[in-house]
Amino acid sequence: MNFPKIITVALLGAALAGCATSKDELMPHGDQTMQDLWRQSASGRSGDNLSQQALLDARSDLRRPMTDGALVEQRIHHTRTAANEIYSQFARLPNPDLVMYVFPHLAGGEPVPVPGYSTVFPLYSRPQYAMPGDMARPQLNPLDRMGRAR
Structure with missing residues (x-):
């Protein structure tokens, strides 16, 4: 009957x-x-001197002493090398891999069974590079807390 009209008018009125x-x-x-x-x-x-003192106390609680390994690690990341210059100027954009599963099937003129398998395709056909300053520099040699390469 007029049920759709009533619903339409009610929704319009609510809106x-x-x-x-x-x-x-x-x-x-x-x-x-x-x-x-x-x-x-x-x-x-x-x-407010009390808030300033509280702020200084909170900062001193968060400070950690730096070990010699941490200082060396910081120097490594701030030294200028050819690899750092290349990566910082023209960083490679991420190219995710698409993992596809091909189900078992029959192939060829004579139906030959092919088992199921996985294959990987890169999303883009070739590597893409960012313009200078578009991305953060990748970390070349991630080190653990002891200064050893992972």
Whole structure:
């Protein structure tokens, strides 16, 4: 009968009622301006000595002493080598492999059974390189905590 019309009118009425709210109801305006909020946060950081002390305490808790191995590892990653220059200038974009499974089937003029097997296809036909500065430099030799290569 008129059931589809009733449903359509009800949905249309609900949609219009949902759009009838104003932005002031959803996000009421406060009495502070953006400039007041900015000044309040700026003065709260520099004027409050207790929060500064708490911040310094938290930073000192998070600090860890650096061992000689960690210092050497940092120097290795910041030294300038030809490989680092190439990788940092023109990094290779990831080329994911698609692993496909071929089900067992019969092949050839005489139906010869071929067992099922998996094969790998690269997503792109050739390697793609990023423009300088597009990607982060890959880590060449990942080291564990003892400074040994994995």
